[in-house]
Amino acid sequence: MIYLDNAATSWPKAPLVADAIRQSIEQPVGNVGRSAHRPAMAAARILYDCRQALQRIMPPTDLEKTIVTHNATEALNIALFGSLDTGDTVLTTPMEHNAVARVLHQLVQRGVQVESCACDAFGRVDVDDFSRKLATLPISLAVFTAAGNVTGAINDVTTMVAACTRRKIPFVIDGAQAIGECGLPPMPDDAHGALCFSVHKGLLGPAGVGVMALYGSFAPRPLMFGGTGSRSDSELQPETLPDRYESGTPAIHAIAGSVAAIGVVAEHDEHLQAHRKRMGDILYSGLQTMEQLRLLSPQEGRVGLVSVTVREGTISTLTQHLYAKDIAVRGGYHCAPWAHRFLETTSHGGAVRFSVGPSTTEEEIEITLHAVKEAFDG
Numbered sequence: 547m548i549y550l551d552n553a554a555t556s557w558p559k560a561p562l563v564a565d566a567i568r569q570s571i572e573q574p575v576g577n578v579g580r581s582a583h584r585p586a587m588a589a590a591r592i593l594y595d596c597r598q599a600l601q602r603i604m605p606p607t608d609l610e611k612t613i614v615t616h617n618a619t620e621a622l623n624i625a626l627f628g629s630l631d632t633g634d635t636v637l638t639t640p641m642e643h644n645a646v647a648r649v650l651h652q653l654v655q656r657g658v659q660v661e662s663c664a665c666d667a668f669g670r671v672d673v674d675d676f677s678r679k680l681a682t683l684p685i686s687l688a689v690f691t692a693a694g695n696v697t698g699a700i701n702d703v704t705t706m707v708a709a710c711t712r713r714k715i716p717f718v719i720d721g722a723q724a725i726g727e728c729g730l731p732p733m734p735d736d737a738h739g740a741l742c743f744s745v746h747k748g749l750l751g752p753a754g755v756g757v758m759a760l761y762g763s764f765a766p767r768p769l770m771f772g773g774t775g776s777r778s779d780s781e782l783q784p785e786t787l788p789d790r791y792e793s794g795t796p797a798i799h800a801i802a803g804s805v806a807a808i809g810v811v812a813e814h815d816e817h818l819q820a821h822r823k824r825m826g827d828i829l830y831s832g833l834q835t836m837e838q839l840r841l842l843s844p845q846e847g848r849v850g851l852v853s854v855t856v857r858e859g860t861i862s863t864l865t866q867h868l869y870a871k872d873i874a875v876r877g878g879y880h881c882a883p884w885a886h887r888f889l890e891t892t893s894h895g896g897a898v899r900f901s902v903g904p905s906t907t908e909e910e911i912e913i914t915l916h917a918v919k920e921a922f923d924g
């Protein structure tokens with residue numbers, strides 16, 4: 547099997563992840579904050595270690611503002627539902643994943659207005675248009691992906707955050723495809739917003755852990771209410787961070803695995819990025835030579851994925867051929883209906899996304915390119 551679906555979730559996971567999960571199950575690990583006995587303290591330690599490790603791979607923030615969720619989707623739901631109200635206008639991009647698009651669709655039913663900024667052919671945000679819209683429209687919040695999950699194009703997050711900060715407009719960054727794949731700059735001191743992502747993609751961690759990192763005074767309302775282990779004598783949700791947002795039992799075993807994964811990625815960040823870029827470039831060059839394909843990803847400035855669609859017909863012959871060869875790619879619509887409309891892939895059945903990981907080899911890329919050719923030439 548050749549696994550080229552790392553943008554959906556990474557495989558294999560980082561070394562030591564399975565060991566860390568097993569250890570957290572085999573050793574006495576209790577429930578965070580629920581008691582002061584040793585197993586409960588061990589759980590609290592794992593969560594603390596996770597918040598601390600995260601500072602190494604994202605724009606750092608205070609540990610208590612590093613909210614651990616169950617995935618990027620939950621983090622984005624809190625950040626958006628918790629801060630947008632009837633009458634607000636949100637600025638976004640045509641390349642958003644459904645973790646943003648479906649939330650905004652819900653918010654539109656509640657009287658929120660959505661404005662979209664211009665992009666280039668690869669879905670990369672036109673930062674001049676973005677800044678102009680912030681300046682001329684009554685924008686309450688901007689939400690944008692740091693790297694698109696269909697084309698992999700990396701946005702100029704520094705300029706976009708600076709534009710929001712200049713206008714004192716909060717931002718929500720969807721970092722699901724960017725974190726662990728391309729560095730994000732530190733946040734300006736006066737920035738207000740959130741960065742949301744999962745640990746199971748570029749960070750090579752297990753499923754079940756996400757992050758909403760808060761910057762400045764951005765403080766959305768919580769989405770879930772319940773037990774936090776703190777202020778347990780009261781039915782009022784605590785206002786203190788991170789408890790305000792972390793109701794219910796955390797996925798502590800996956801969090802233990804995440805600490806191991808983040809450690810590995812932080813340690814080998816440059817090497818991992820260089821490897822992904824090299825594999826992605828080989829893939830890109832090979833796919834570029836096939837006249838039946840239209841490349842949706844930019845040649846430069848993308849994370850470790852290359853997406854294509856077909857010039858004629860639908861992608862299904864290609865995806866079926868790749869699956870038959872046991873090559874795992876993402877075919878069809880990638881939970882990003884706006885992006886597929888923008889890229890005009892809808893009439894072709896969507897796109898085929900090849901996403902590499904740290905374990906992808908040159909030989910696997912060659913076999914894949916050969917299989918793609920075969921799908922057309924027989």
Ligand SMILES: Cc1ncc(COP(=O)(O)O)c(C=O)c1O
Pocket residue numbers: 553554617618619620643645691693694695720722723744756
């Ligand atoms: C850009 C983007 N945002 C959000 C998500 C949602 O991530 P999760 O399913 O881990 O919540 C994904 C997942 O594919 C994604 O690619």
